[in-house]
Structure formats: structure tokens, C-alpha cells
Amino acid sequence: MIRDDEQADKILSGILDDYKSAPISEKEKEMLDYAVKLTKKPASVKKEDLDRLREFDLSDRDILDLNQVVAYFNYVNRTADGLGIELEAEHKKIRGVE
Known part of the structure; x- marks a missing residue:
């Protein structure tokens, strides 16, 4: 848990701008790589992607979570988009739909 608001803001900003160069661990970057792939091209997720997560000491339970x-x-997000639900400004920024 981050107890330094300034550091937390820096990390969040870095993740939103380009998580690959954000001040987070390689394990966290690998998890985000998986999240992006699962979000954008779910059918392209292969056993090798899961094996890569295991290389960072994620258990099968961690991967499932x-x-x-x-x-x-x-x-x-798709449900909200499909129903035309308006997002609050903060959420629009996070999703890049300002």
C-alpha cells in the first residue's frame, strides 16, 4: 500500500500515460501486458502468456484472480457503453474518452 500521496499520484500518472515506463515492478508490467491483451485481443491469449505470468511467480490462483x-x-465497461451511461470526468480521463 502506498502511503505517500505524491508517490501514488506519480505512479498512477505513469501507468495512465505509459505503464511500460511507469515506476512499477516488472511483475506489475507483465500483469498489465496480460490485462491489455485480454482486453484488446482476448482470443490471442495463449498458454505462453500464462507461462510468462508464472515466471513472475504468479500462481494459478493469482492468474485466475x-x-x-x-x-x-x-x-x-461494455455494459455501461452499451447502455449509453455517462461517466464521471475522472473515469473519462482514466479510460481516455474525455
Whole structure:
């Protein structure tokens, strides 16, 4: 948990701008790579992607949790988009739909 608001803002900003150069661990970057792939090209996720996560010491349970969180957020976002639900300004910025 980050207890330094300034550091937390820096990390969040870095993730939103370009997570690959953000001040986060390689493990976190790998998890985000998986999340992006699952979001943008879910059919392209292969066993090798899961093996890569395991190389960063993610257990099968960790991978399942990651998959479920990403899938749930995608579901909620698509549901909101499909119903024309307006997002609050902060969420628009995060999703890049200002």
C-alpha cells in the first residue's frame, strides 16, 4: 500500500500515460501486458502468456484472480457503453474518452 500521496499520484500518472515506463515492478508490467491483451485481443491469449505470468511467480490462483478482475471490468465497461451511461470526468480521463 502506498502511503505517500505524491508517490501514488506519480505512479498512477505513469501507468495512465505509459505503464511500460511507469515506476512499477516488472511483475506489475507483465500483469498489465496480460490485462491489455485480454482486453484488446482476448482470443490471442495463449498458454505462453500464462507461462510468462508464472515466471513472475504468479500462481494459478493469482492468474485466475487477474483474469477475473480484468474480465469483470471489461464487462462493466461494455455494459455501461452499451447502455449509453455517462461517466464521471475522472473515469473519462482514466479510460481516455474525455
